[in-house]
Amino acid sequence: MTLNRRTFLATGAAATATLGAPMILKAQPAEYVLGASLPLTGPFATAGQLVAPAFALAQKLFNDEGGIAGTPIRFVTEDSGYVPQNTLANYQRALATEGSALVGYFADSTGAMKLIAPELKGENARLMGSTSFASELANPETNPYQYISGPTYQDQFDILLQNIKAAGGSKVAFIYSNTEFGRDPLEHGRAKAAELGIEIVLEEATKPQGADVPTHVTKLAQSGAEHCILQGYVTGVWPQLIGGARQFGLPVQFHGTFWGMEKLIADRITAEAGPFLAGYQGIMPYRYFYDRADAPRYEQYAALSKVMFAGTPLENYMSTWAIQTMCGLELAMKALRDTAQAGLELTADNVAESLSGIENWDSGGFFGGPVSMVNNKIGTGRVYEYSPETKLFTPVSDWLST
Amino acid sequence: MINGNLKASYGADERVLNNRNKQMFVYGCLLLLALFPLFADDYAILMACKMGILLIAVVGVNVLTGYTGLVSLGHGAFVAIGAYATVVLSNLFTALPEGVLPFVVVPCAVAISALVGIVVGLPSLRVKGLYLAVATLAASFIVNFLIEQELFAPWTGGVVGINTPVPNLLGWELDTKREMYGLITVLAVLTLLGTQNLFRTRVGRAFIAIRDRDYSAEILGISLLRYKLMSFAISAAFCGLSGALFAYFYARILPEQFELDLSLELVAALIVGGMGRTMGPVFGVFIVLIVPELIKISMGFATGGDLEMQRYTAPVQEIVFGLILVFFLLKEPLGINQITDRILRSANRWPFARG
Structure with missing residues (x-):
């Protein structure tokens, strides 16, 4: 054969x-x-x-x-x-x-x-x-x-922008890591901001870790942003960027998405570098584990x-x-x-x-x-704020959906 | 009884497989490769394909580092160029019939890699050793940087990567891993054979002369400019071919797949396997890809799949793999190829001295 x-x-x-x-x-x-x-x-x-x-x-x-x-x-x-x-x-x-x-x-x-x-x-x-x-x-x-x-990064941006709008915010900066993770919701975020009448005053790409912080903080200061959404970081820029902005005296309200919302990391950074994360907000699709009442x-x-x-x-x-x-x-x-x-x-x-x-x-x-699962995702989440005193993220919004 | 290497003619002296044991080893391996898809499951086929793709790239590094003595830490970039060129050209040449596309695209991707290889090789005329390694490393970073740029994203996909086409060879769609195995194996064997023969030619011998002492080679009339760049081009071309197969094999390519880790993996495989030896890359690739998998499987059996233990065994696997590499390097700095050589030589001279 x-x-x-x-x-x-x-x-x-x-x-x-x-x-x-x-x-x-x-x-x-x-x-x-x-x-x-x-x-x-x-x-x-x-x-x-x-x-x-x-x-x-x-x-x-x-x-x-x-x-x-x-x-x-x-x-x-x-x-x-x-x-x-x-x-x-x-x-x-x-x-x-x-x-x-x-x-x-x-x-x-x-x-x-x-x-x-x-x-x-x-x-x-x-x-x-x-x-x-x-x-x-x-x-x-x-x-x-x-x-x-849970919600996609685009959904998370939607929810954050909705919350910024509800709080009377009109100027926002997007600072993101130059990775797929960082860039994911940008285009959608621009469209959503335009729809809500929010002006994007700065879009700044950084390295995922070890960013050249003084440059970014200066640009953020010059932009006049009231709110700044950080995307594409796990912990990398908290001490440098948020800490740097606070030292610079910037009153910008920082926001993060899911991977920037871990309490253990926030606690550790607070213990090591001080309480500069006070007022840091971000989107969390789920309840925190200590919020077990319901x-x-x-x-x-x-x-x-x-x-x-x-x-x-x-x-x-x-x-x-x-x-x-x-x-x-x-x-x-x-x-x-x-x-x-x-x-x-x-x-x-x-x-x-x-x-x-x-x-x-x-x-x-x-x-x-x-x-419900819509398009194989669950587009809902809530905005939380971190407090270095209580060492807890507590909700500052109701559950928002896209 | 004839033992040792009796060579009674020039033909016998020039033969690649110049004794029975080598013949049995190589033909046995080829038979095993041919029969492999008949009994292997999808996982084994996946690992074999990964080995084949990496092997072609390591053979490329072997040409440059093993035979020409030029160290490179940036060959992952040539694999990236081969992979991305294959995808970009496939998307550009949509007017061509699908069945002939790979026959146009792959040679073009290989040629582009070779050309970039020549450019990256230019510093080799001035610098050697670690300095050259750093120069090639820089080239690797530049290539990755360019791939990730938004400017080129319509072609490369940027940081989010890009889906790759399914190769179609004259109407035969290679849309399963098993079919890709055939293509990859044939090309890997041809690459090995081609390299073995390259070093029986004037060009290959010029490479070896440069490796052994470049000043002497120049005095003998070997143009360093020409042969060093030629070595870079051939080496990059092999890596480009590996990249083309990489693109065809995986359904999507991402820039993170071609970072420094890949370049280091290529060099590590070559050093462990044996530099400047035909079979060195084969053994090296086996160690770099299969040993970690074997360790992982063994650990899984040892712990009975205990979920809690996995947390501790995973880092241990990395350490064990590192120790194995150190053990091989200490035991046989010339690579595993040297160990197999000794075994084959001993078998060849049996029952006399092992030599």
Whole structure:
């Protein structure tokens, strides 16, 4: 027999069918698997290390509740080093190892989501959440299996600008890191500002870390901005830019988006550099963990954290990053459980359909009220303000939606 | 019984695979590569493709650093140029039939990389060693900077990256990783073979002469200007080819995929594998890409997939990988190629002295 392309493919298909047959026969797995890549090493290791325990908590909680229609779930987390190709490799390995038992995946960056998106087709498709709020991902037509567990950066800009307008602000500056993360909502922000009648007096790109601060502070002073929105930073510019502006005597009101809203970081900077973050505001899509009065789900997390993380700082506080992960996992579980309850197979298409059909979901306290998935995202959030005295972010707006 | 390397003719002396053990090793590897897609799962295919793409780039670095003795820390830039040129040209030449597009686009991308390689290589006429490394490093930063600029974003996608086309070879759409594996493997093997033969030519020997002592080479009549730039061009061309395959393999390319890490990975793979040796890049790429995966899988088994343990094992994996690299460098500074050479030599002379 000559080996041409057709016979080669036929032989390959036959071999794959033979090897894969036991997998197909096993229709209902003994447990469902949800994979995750986390930056446990690399530049965002701090965030990854804080988020990792959330998976252990989620596994315990979801299994205590009966898993997915009685079938337990198991999380498989792996390090990506914050390299998108590594996340792709981890995803492929999870697919190869777990097969049809793998029903969802959690990626750790916008880059990884974009890299994996075109791979999610046919047998290789799975529901996929992530740490990203990138606006480009919130498009069910191009990314039917990927979702955002909150508002996109564009939505976050919308909410901030609405709040600035409501506070009587008319001149705003955008200072952003020269990264994809930093640039994401700019164009939309310009349009929204124009719509609200807010003048953008400065647009300034900086390095994500170690920015040339005096230059930026001087430009900010010259611009006459009343408000300044920072986008595309985790912590990098707080001490330098906000601290620099305060030393300069600028009365500008600074605002941030989700990744600039972590209490642990604000507390640490206050302890190290002084109370210059007083009055710093920003958009937070979820309640903070200490705001548990109307959040029964948070109470469950708190009870479990006390047992599972006793003796560690996680015993009493869940970081905003971990809350975002938990929200993503809750959404995935809801979609999976809804699909199973409807008697459907947990294929990516079925689960994605359940996800996009989530309406008036009572999240148990993540958001201000029932929320719906629109364009695979939840466009709601609230503006909070930091106080160095109380060391808390407290709400200064009602829940705003886009 | 014949053992050792008995060469009874010039033909035998010139043969690439000049003994039975080498032949068995190479033919065995080729057979394994051919049969691999029949039993490998998608993950194994993905890793194999990553290895193939990186291998072509490391072979490029080998031409420059291993054979010509010019150190470069900026070869990630040539991979980037190859990748972006492939995407940009594919989007520009939409009038061409899809089936012939790769046959036009890839050679153009390779040529562009080679041309940029010549420009980047110009400082090599004046500076050597660490100074040249810094000059190439600067080139790498410049290329990345330009890719990220808003001005070029309509073509490159800027900081958000750009989707890549699916290669279509005369009507055969390579839209699965398994099909890409075929293309990447063939090109990787041809690249290795081409390099092996390059150093049996006048040009290759001129490179080696420059590496061993550039003054002497010049006195012998070798034009340093011509051959150093030629070495840069060939080296960058291989990296450009690697970049073109990178673009075809991944559905999207982002500037962060071509930063300094990639350049360092290329050099690390070459040093660990063996500089100035044909198979050096193969072993180096295996160590750089597969060993971390093996460590990760082993750690996963060792901890039974315990979620809490993952937090601690992930940094340990990095340390273990670093220690393995140090161990190889201490044990065999000439690279793993030297170890396999000893094994093959020993097998070849068996049962006599290992030599």
